[in-house]
Amino acid sequence: MDPALARWIEEAARLFEAGGIPRMAGRALAFLLVAEPPEPTAKEIGEALGVSKGALSPALGYLVRLHLVERFRRRGERADRYAVRPGAWRKLLQEGIKVLGRYRELAERGLFLTGENPRLKEMRDFYAFLERELPALLAKLEGA
Amino acid sequence: MDPALARWIEEAARLFEAGGIPRMAGRALAFLLVAEPPEPTAKEIGEALGVSKGALSPALGYLVRLHLVERFRRRGERADRYAVRPGAWRKLLQEGIKVLGRYRELAERGLFLTGENPRLKEMRDFYAFLERELPALLAKLEGA
DNA sequence: CGTAGAGTTCTGTCTTGACAAAACTTTGTG
DNA sequence: CACAAAGTTTTGTCAAGACAGAACTCTACG
The missing domain is CATH 1.10.287 (Helix Hairpins)
Structure with a gap:
C-alpha cells in the first residue's frame, strides 16, 4: 500500500485512540475510510494493515457494537464485509x-x-x- | 478521609482519564474539587490520596500547564498551594x-x-x- | 453430515505505563 | 551562606494492554 496512506492510517488511529477508541479498532476504522475498493473483508483489512485476524476480530466487533461500522455479506460470498456507517x-x-x-x-x-x-x-x-x-x-x- | 468521598474521587479520576487526563492528574484534580479546606499543598494532597510526592509532582505540573489548576504561594509559607481555576x-x-x-x-x-x-x-x-x-x-x- | 473457509476465543510473550522510593536540585529563611 | 523543607527527576519494580499464533467453533455448501 501507498506509504503516505499507511502513515495517514497510523495517524488517524492515534487520533481515534486519544478519543477512547482502542488502537486496533482505530486502525481498522481508518482503513475503512480510505479502502479502495470500499467494503473490504476482514482478510483484506488484515493484509492491508499487516495484522493478524485474531487481533482484528474483537476490534471489528467493537466498531460494529458502537454502530460506527456495519457488517454485512454479499450474496454468494462467504466472508463478511465491513463499511463505515453513514452518520458514524x-x-x-x-x-x-x-x-x-x-x-x-x-x-x-x-x-x-x-x-x-x-x-x-x-x-x-x-x-x-x-x-x-x-x-x-x-x-x-x-x-x- | 470519608470513604464515600474517596470513592467519589476514584470515580471522578476514571472519568477524567477517559477524557485523556492521566490517572494521577485526574485524582489530584478530583481532590482539589472537594478538598476541605480548599487550596491544599502537594503534601496534603499526597497524604489525602495516599500517593507519593514523586508521582504527584508531574501530575500537578500537567494540570498547571493545561491551565486547569493554578499554583500559588501564600505569604510566609514555603509550600505551593493548588486550586482548580475558575473557567477550567x-x-x-x-x-x-x-x-x-x-x-x-x-x-x-x-x-x-x-x-x-x-x-x-x-x-x-x-x-x-x-x-x-x-x-x-x-x-x-x-x-x- | 463432512469439509473448508470464516470468525472467535485463548494463550504466551513482549511492550508500555504507573508508581514508590531514592537521589538530586531548588528555594526560601535565619 | 548554610540548612531544611519543597519540588523535580530518575530508577527499579510491578501491573496492564497489545498482539501474533494456535486452538477452537461456527456456518455454508457440496
Missing part, C-alpha cells in the same frame, strides 16, 4: 453528549457529599449547559 | 474544539491522498460544522 460521526458525538451527562451527575453527587461548594457548582452548571444545548446543535446539522 | 471546564472544552480541528484536517489530508471520497467528505463536513458552531455556544455560555 454523529453517533460518536452522541456518545460524547452522554459522557457530559456523567460529568454533570458526578458534580451533583459531589455536591451531595460535600454540601454547597462553588467549585462543584461551576462544574455542574457548565456540563448541564452543554447537555442542554448540544442536542439542538445536532438538530441544526440535521436540517442543513 | 471552559478551557477543557476549548481544548476539545482544537481536537475537532485535527479531525477535520485529517479528513482533508485523506481527501488529498485518495481523491473524492464520500466517506471522508462526510467526516470533514461534520467536524467543520462543529468547529464552526461550538465557539458560538461557548460565547452564549459566557453571556448567561
Whole structure:
C-alpha cells in the first residue's frame, strides 16, 4: 500500500485512540475510510494493515457494537464485509453528549457529599449547559 | 478521609482519564474539587490520596500547564498551594474544539491522498460544522 | 453430515505505563 | 551562606494492554 496512506492510517488511529477508541479498532476504522475498493473483508483489512485476524476480530466487533461500522455479506460470498456507517460521526458525538451527562451527575453527587461548594457548582452548571444545548446543535446539522 | 468521598474521587479520576487526563492528574484534580479546606499543598494532597510526592509532582505540573489548576504561594509559607481555576471546564472544552480541528484536517489530508471520497467528505463536513458552531455556544455560555 | 473457509476465543510473550522510593536540585529563611 | 523543607527527576519494580499464533467453533455448501 501507498506509504503516505499507511502513515495517514497510523495517524488517524492515534487520533481515534486519544478519543477512547482502542488502537486496533482505530486502525481498522481508518482503513475503512480510505479502502479502495470500499467494503473490504476482514482478510483484506488484515493484509492491508499487516495484522493478524485474531487481533482484528474483537476490534471489528467493537466498531460494529458502537454502530460506527456495519457488517454485512454479499450474496454468494462467504466472508463478511465491513463499511463505515453513514452518520458514524454523529453517533460518536452522541456518545460524547452522554459522557457530559456523567460529568454533570458526578458534580451533583459531589455536591451531595460535600454540601454547597462553588467549585462543584461551576462544574455542574457548565456540563448541564452543554447537555442542554448540544442536542439542538445536532438538530441544526440535521436540517442543513 | 470519608470513604464515600474517596470513592467519589476514584470515580471522578476514571472519568477524567477517559477524557485523556492521566490517572494521577485526574485524582489530584478530583481532590482539589472537594478538598476541605480548599487550596491544599502537594503534601496534603499526597497524604489525602495516599500517593507519593514523586508521582504527584508531574501530575500537578500537567494540570498547571493545561491551565486547569493554578499554583500559588501564600505569604510566609514555603509550600505551593493548588486550586482548580475558575473557567477550567471552559478551557477543557476549548481544548476539545482544537481536537475537532485535527479531525477535520485529517479528513482533508485523506481527501488529498485518495481523491473524492464520500466517506471522508462526510467526516470533514461534520467536524467543520462543529468547529464552526461550538465557539458560538461557548460565547452564549459566557453571556448567561 | 463432512469439509473448508470464516470468525472467535485463548494463550504466551513482549511492550508500555504507573508508581514508590531514592537521589538530586531548588528555594526560601535565619 | 548554610540548612531544611519543597519540588523535580530518575530508577527499579510491578501491573496492564497489545498482539501474533494456535486452538477452537461456527456456518455454508457440496
